Amino acid sequence: MDRSRHGAHRGRRGAGRPAAVPFVRAERRAARAPRHRRDGRSPRAVLARGRARVDPRSRSQRLSRRGHDVPPVARRRRRARRYVAGDPEDRADAIGRAVAGVELKIVDDDGAGLPAGECGELFIRSPAAMDEYLGAPDETRAVLAGGWFRTGDLATIDPGGFVRIDGRKRERILRGGYSIFPQEVEAVLMAHPAVTEAAVIGVGHPELGEEIMAFVALRHGADVAPEALVAWCRERLASFKYPRHVTILEALPKAATGKVLKSALRTSG
Numbered sequence: 146m147d148r149s150r151h152g153a154h155r156g157r158r159g160a161g162r163p164a165a166v167p168f169v170r171a172e173r174r175a176a177r178a179p180r181h182r183r184d185g186r187s188p189r190a191v192l193a194r195g196r197a198r199v200d201p202r203s204r205s206q207r208l209s210r211r212g213h214d215v216p217p218v219a220r221r222r223r224r225a226r227r228y229v230a231g232d233p234e235d236r237a238d239a240i241g242r243a244v245a246g247v248e249l250k251i252v253d254d255d256g257a258g259l260p261a262g263e264c265g266e267l268f269i270r271s272p273a274a275m276d277e278y279l280g281a282p283d284e285t286r287a288v289l290a291g292g293w294f295r296t297g298d299l300a301t302i303d304p305g306g307f308v309r310i311d312g313r314k315r316e317r318i319l320r321g322g323y324s325i326f327p328q329e330v331e332a333v334l335m336a337h338p339a340v341t342e343a344a345v346i347g348v349g350h351p352e353l354g355e356e357i358m359a360f361v362a363l364r365h366g367a368d369v370a371p372e373a374l375v376a377w378c379r380e381r382l383a384s385f386k387y388p389r390h391v392t393i394l395e396a397l398p399k400a401a402t403g404k405v406l407k408s409a410l411r412t413s414g
Contacts, residue, residue: 239307247271250293251302264324266314267300268293299326316407318347318355323385325357330388333381334359337374339367342397344405345388359388360410362396369393 243249250258251265259265270293277285288295299311312326319325327345334343342362347355361374371391378387398409 234305234307236303236307236309239303239309241308242306243308247273249302249308251300256290261302261304264299264301264311267296267298267308267310269296270294299324316346318345318357320347320350320355320357320385321353325386330357330359330378330382330386333378334361334374334391336381337369337377339363339369340374341367342405344397344407344410346407346410348411356390357386357388358410359391360394360397361391362394 248270250268251263252258252268253265268290274292274294275289277289288297297314299314299317301309301311303309312328316327317324318327325347330345331343334340334345340361341364343359344361345357345359348358350356359374359378363369371393374391375388381387398406400406
């Protein structure tokens with residue numbers, strides 16, 4: 146290998162310098178785009194990023210810097226959640242509204258449609274949806290029904306069409322007939338100044354069906370008793386939602402991707 150030629154090539158081509166991932170470049174292009182085109186229509190942009198929900202604080206910072214928002218697409222396996230840039234309305238607790246050509250509906254456990262504001266599983270129908278899992282008919286039937294894709298997300302759609310994700314159906318905790326979504330309890334625990342990580346699961350209970358159990362990791366140097374964290378949640382959540390048990394760990398078990406392994410917590414719990 147000719148190192149001198151390689152060095153010259155790097156100098157000409159800029160090799161070795163960090164490159165932005167595609168969605169960042171797209172976001173920058175959309176941010177620089179004029180708000181109105183020559184034909185009088187407002188530009189619309191669809192961007193991709195790997196989060197299900199955007200922190201409202203970061204969105205407000207974009208608005209203050211740019212004068213307009215560049216909302217995200219939260220893209221997961223087999224489906225996409227979308228925002229359309231330039232939407233005149235915005236909701237901090239929602240992931241957005243369906244773009245043209247995408248149909249949404251909320252169904253109960255029996256597959257019956259639910260009215261606006263009711264929580265159930267989110268179904269999506271779109272020309273961009275997959276046709277099948279290759280060579281896996283059983284798995285395909287489990288997620289596709291009549292052209293609708295079962296997302297596994299528990300969500301609500303308000304009268305304006307905004308979608309709010311409440312949690313994953315398989316993670317929902319049923320305690321005494323009430324539905325509890327771990328994300329809500331985890332957010333309350335994370336708001337405690339001593340907590341740096343939190344995960345909430347449901348464990349079997351002979352009378353209630355399931356009981357709520359929380360696991361937390363503390364910030365370096367922090368010291369708080371599990372009972373104090375239970376009291377913190379009790380003051381901020383409905384009586385059926387707060388965890389009765391909190392376990393403090395040095396760190397929560399995670400996969401290589403950084404996702405918390407709740408299955409490992411169930412084993413330890």
